[in-house]
Amino acid sequence: MAHSSRHGFCNPGFLRLVLVLVSVCLVGYIVGPPLYWHLRENLTVEASCPPCVCDCSSEAIFSIPLGLLNSSFADCGKHDPDMSEEMEKDIVNLLSEELNLQRNVTNDNLEHTKAAILDMKKTSSQYQKEAEKCNSGMETCEEAREKAEAALVAECKLSALWEKRAREQGWKDRRRA
Template sequence: MAQHSNHGSWSPAAIRFVMILVGVCLVGYVIGPPLYWNLAERFGRHASCPPCVCDCSSKSVISMPLGLGDSLFEDCGRHDPDTNEEMEKTIADLLTEELKLRVQVTEDNKQHAEASILEMKKTSLQYQKEADKCNTGIETCEEAREKTEVALRAELKLSALWENRARELGWLDRRTASS
């Protein structure tokens, strides 16, 4: 015996009404301010506002409502010599300036590459010197080994000669006699 309680449940019509109301509010929130400023501009409602002062040298960005900022800053910078100079440049001047910048970048890259190559040459020369030292050391060790090998052979021959003489005179080797 399950009973359904209607306390706290919403009807589908009430939910639909609330969703439509929220949607209308959102649309009004998004579209309302630009629409207001556009209408105010058309009907001259902002004529009572004091004129805005354009200070282009400060490079500050002023946040303006949509549709209004475009007309306010049309003449901004007209009396600024730096801005006038930039605006009066022809396409040839701009291309020349671009080429100069690219040449400068290329020169900087070339200098960096040359410095890197010089550093690599120094490092390579240092490693070559170390390799030469190692090769000289190896040659010295090899010569000493060869001399030692020759001396050892001569010593073994001399030892064998003395051992033979000792045996001829009756010496018995205890190592061979005990085995």
């Protein structure tokens, strides 16, 4: 009995539907997590921002001519106690405070640099001691090699002398024959 192509899994409409569903799932799988984290990050940034304590309305800002726009924002922070305290400080105090901060940073950097130099000197000293030990060991080995070479030369001369005497006495080398 023959099967009809309109029934079952071979139906083109059914295959098209399955492919569309698989495509949608793949796109959601690929795009979903980055989109989720991006949206979540934006929500946490907006939630962590403190509310503005300014008394400026948006209508007042748009009605001000562009030349006066910056001067109108100067009044905006007067109600904030931290901002008003900072604004009351005169320029000399601000500059001296900045210089003190720069001096502290410079002193901290200098201390770290001195500590790094001291560690480098200690490490360099250790390496130098190891190099001296190595050189001493090399000299000892070189002296021992020279003594062994001299002893070998003396032994070869003595062996040649004994072989010469043995040949004079009638000895024949069996290895050469």
